[in-house]
Amino acid sequence: MRTVNITNADHHKTAVYPSPFHSRQEQHNQLKEWSRWSDYLSVPAYWCESLEYFSGRNTCGVFDITPMVKHLVTGPDALPYLNRLMTRDVSKLKPGRVGYSVWCNDNGQVIDDGTIFHLREGIYRVCSQEHQIDWFLTSATGFDVNIVEDTHDVAGLALQGPTSCAVLREMGLADVESLTPFGLDYFDFEGVELMVSRTGFTGDLGYELWIDPDHAELLWDRLFEAGSTRGIRAMGSDALEMLRIEAGFILAGVEFLPAMEAVRPTHTRSPFELGLGWLVSFDKGVFNGRKALLEEKKNGSRYHLVKLDIDGNKPAKDAFVFTRNGKYAGTVTSAMWSPSAKASIALASLEAPHGEPGEELEVEIYYQRELRWSRVMEPCRVVRDVFWNPPRRRQTPPADF
Amino acid sequence: MINSDKIVIIGGGHNGLVCAAYLAKAGRNVTVLEAADQVGGAAATREFAPGFRASVAHLLYLLDKDISKDLALDSHGLKMAKSGLKTIALAESGDHITISTRRLSGANLSTEDKAAYREYRRFMRKFAGVISGLHNKIPPRITSERSDMIALGKMALKVRMLGRNDMRELLRIGAINIYDVLQENFDNPLLKGALSLDAVLGTNSGPRSNNSVFTALHRTSGNTRGAAGQLSLPNGGVGAVTQAMAAAAREYGAETHTGSPVDKILMDGDTIRGVQLSGGEQIAASVVISNADPKTTMMNLLGAQHLEAGVARKFHNIRASGNAAKLHLALDKLPDFKGVSPTQLGHRLVIASDMEYVERAFNHSKYGEFSTHPVAEITIPSIHDETLAPDGKHVLSAIVQYAPRNLGTGWSEGKAAFTDAVLETLSAYAPGIRENVIATELLTPEDIENEFRMAGGHWHHGELSLDQFLMLRPVPGSAQYETPVEGLYLCGAGCHPGGGVMGSAGRNAATVVLAQ
């Protein structure tokens, strides 16, 4: 059910709200720990981070994505508007398709990243990590377009992992297997519309399900019934964090500082500096940041976000990165021991010119064993490919497991 | 295929014409498109009642002397009906004060005030010199680029060259209000009222508003005909100035088309393609220079969708809301102002009995009301220039404040009431003037916006204030007459160095275009 009504003056009585799936999350949450994600309660781990992680790689895991900020963009100028807002050429995004994009300020610095859902001809949903309505409306001047934030009107669940397609089919979503990666389609679910997109934040086979919050609990129940024989498991944000690092996905506030929040203006990053140059389409005309990005393309970037494959087994959290002869090269933004790649992996922001694939570097890792701290310089190298990228991620129709 | 060397200028106001003349003089193919039936914009002389003519801009005090010379305006027909106008500060009692650029005379003036006035003029002229030194310069950006650093360094040097005491004084008073500065220097309330009016004419400020020292300096920063702060009435109204400019431009080969309102700036991808007139006709051009105000140019003629959102927001945020109305009266005879001799009547008359009066007049406008007791700057140009009115009859031309663009009641309702308030105020100084009135025209900021296509009806095309001056005018990052759109330039009063019939913005824009 709908749980947040922002026009209610009594909203302050609780700092954070139950999600539409809360009653079900509570049943699964054996650890009884809750964290906060924007306006909602979220679950860091239900029972065991590792088991939840492996559900995403081995069977399927369910993660509540309702708190993600959502905007509905409609009106005759929706497409030109989005094309001016986004770095990516949105005109190539056909109805029924989803695209990942970033958006920048005039200096070509990333404000946020997110996904654009072309729901129906001329009707778009933009999902983001941060609240964006001020910038989205600022960008709307001169366009005949209507933008509303409808975060609380849509409940969302991510179903991620190799058995996810089979579970959805089991639940009765006819022909769901024909969805290609980044495709979306509508299904009847107990008389209401269920939107399913083949998207996710894990770099594996997976879907995201979007429904009216009043039917959220029922969706959860049907999903778990259908998945009971296929290893379905509620997944917390800690497991998701591991999955996304293996997949090489960036996170606002971790890999980059959203430009609207940057008190220190030089601490932001451009799409090129995040390795997202492929999202920048210069030949579509004016878009926010275009001039600055053209300059950057000509003059070079300040940073490179890279993937590091690190020797040894110690996670390189918060580590500094050096060249092999000890000169500062950058810092690690995200790091972990990858259970699937069986390697110590990291995302790191390196100062140019460092960051070419194959470059040999070192990371300075502090770690403790039974309260004794040690420091180690581990050799590492810049790698081109993400750490987990199975063929089943793209296979259509997907296999049952 | 576009006509690759054609330059179109949107708007034939004085800056557009100056820009056209300089470009044509340099051999460029220039066409000026003016919406009205004659060039000149707000600096055109127009008939407001049968046989009676007046120009909205009614005094000449900022026209740049180099521009007059470069464009040979004199030989293109510009003549002064009267120069060196004095200011008569009207008192209801008839005990007025006469203010010239050098001295004061009149009743109730102390010797201290007279001496203080000489000193006041000295430093104000000196400080205004710092501003006038910037008029014909392209504002630098604040970057560590060598050329910018040099330009900024030169500006700093110019301030240092004032000498230690004057430099300190400029840094102290440059950003504050005229009220405090006049309080520090003078006693006579009428004198302070009249001097404070110079600081607030055409702005959204009262004497107590900070930045009003700057606007006072800006107003006196002119060098018309080589004399600082000189007030003149051209023969044939201020429209004669723009007529001479147009004649010069045409002589150099520019085309001027009147009755040609531009509706849209045309783009082809990233490139300027030309303009479209409201009738639908398209005119190809590789360079478009807009003499329209920056907000109208970028948000309406071009359209925000052709800009990146951050810079569009800056243009959107330009403060351009007029607060001055213009009154034109057709009079059947010379009005009788108490205590003002017929010769004095030909000078500039101001109604601003004291600074509190001006401030109170301003108070209304903050809340979307017009002043119940307005301030006014009055000229009767027909005394010096018989072309403006039928024989024996006269034109009274007055700037009257405050009249906010967004009147709470709306101007369709408020106009008659404001006109009455103005006439009531005039009557206090010129009893019986109502009986002499044959015809009245009051142009509110709304009228000025509609007739002259200026956003907000603001005569500076954007509030003249420290936060909208020099490299911040019209918006930071686009203060060098270029816009983010290649091939599109701005040349109007919305750019540095602002409004008043000066011509420098047009000339500077031409310099930039020619350098490309």
Added chain:
Amino acid sequence: MRTKYDAIVIGAGHNGLTNGAYLAKAGLNVLMLEQNDYIGGASVSLDMYKDWTYSNCSYVCSLLRPEVYRSLDLAKYGLQVVPYGGSVTLAENGDYIGNYVDPDVTRREIARHSHRDADASVRFDRDIMRQCRLIRKLLLRTPPDPTSFKPRDLSELLYMGKELMDLGEDVIYDTLRFYTMSISDFLDEYFESPLLKGSYAGSGIIGSALGVMSPGTAYILLHHAMGDVDGSMGAWGFARGGMGAVARAMNDCFTDHGGTTITGEGVAQIIVKKGKISGVAMKDGSEYYSDVVVSNMTFPRTFLECMDAGDLKPGFLKKVRNFKIRGSSGKVNIALDGLPDFVALRGNEQMIYGDMHLIDSIARLERAYDDWKNGTWSQDPYIDMLIPSLTDPTMAPPGKHFMSVFVQYVPPKIRGKDWTDEQVTQFGQTVIDQIEKYAPGFKDLILHMEVRTPRELDNDIGLTEGNIFHGELTLDQLAFNRPIPGYAQYRGPVKGLYMCGSSNPPGGGVMAAPGANAAREILRDLRKPNTVPEGWLDD
């Protein structure tokens, strides 16, 4: 024959005490002279009624430089600053907008009034924080003289230039605009909700004789945002025991390092002999001697009331007279029998713990200023009130409360004439009536009330014209222009005379920066080791 001191500080306000403490720490024999029977000046707590303690003048703490707090060991000397949670702005129509300690709750609260503003506040906070970072670097530095060619001034100018250039082109332009805009125009670039704009705009005029539509008021907002409590920027707190606790801790530090404080003795004149300072003459006829006299009094009071005009140049005196130090605010301190019942906050009592403002639009604030211009107190005043006793148990008996009410605008004179006692009472009544509108029954809770108009602020603690900042914070009186050009480095026009009060840069508020900076300059002239800390970097 009395002892000759190494330095005499006039006025035991927080800046005088800070100054004296640093001089004493450097081994100087320092005498602190205070005309009142109590120390603290405007940073004072007095027992006015039974078991109540009032923060009579200043009432909250945020600007106090943490470097001073730390280096004077104020914690050791008993100072505790306790943050309070949030603030609320109450509108006439019964609605309100709260600023909560939790950012998500605050965002939703703003969204309740404007969805867009909730998000725009991220951009607003960012831009204000950028300005805070710039100015915080300059607070504990002596402003350079831009007309000077001395190496120290040039290098300081270069430092400022470099800090400015480091902001990058866009932020430099933002900075130039920020310093020259009105708070009203500035807020228009971010927000649409009148109530939200009203709630922010108050900070643009507190303590200032300017209206929210006057250019230059955006900066004043910064003056209220640049402080912090334990690194939480823009947060405010209570000094436990009232603001007098700040002065007490400073005085304990001062005397612990050998300083002598004498209260109840007013200075009649600063004595100049042969063009040099030689000491001070007291109102009772006695004299104290020193080659160094530091005035913590306001700029006009120092030179117009405590010096012989013959010792000063006429040109200098003219500038002193032109110094803008206009009272614009009043203070009403109230002992309450119980908690007031704010209708709008029923069911949201947590808001009463913080700052409560009565205002709901820019226009209403501006009209309050129009009254001041006309020479009277605002008939519909802006009010900033707090109930410290909810947080600090030392302020009032259990269940009873102390309420601090800051009021703007209040002129130094009423239509050019001195305040009469009757007018002071009427003013107090205007304030109570205003609060009563939002909290019916408020009047009946009042046990005792102290009303301070600019007259009282001037007469009791020497704030000339009642200006709480010792002088307007406008560009003509900021940085190297404060108090007047050429005298911004804490040195007076006579050898041995120094100025350490809030008339000097970086200005007013319980910040202690002028006192600390003046001490550094004095120690420099006396060739003594510097005891004043440098500002902490990158905060």
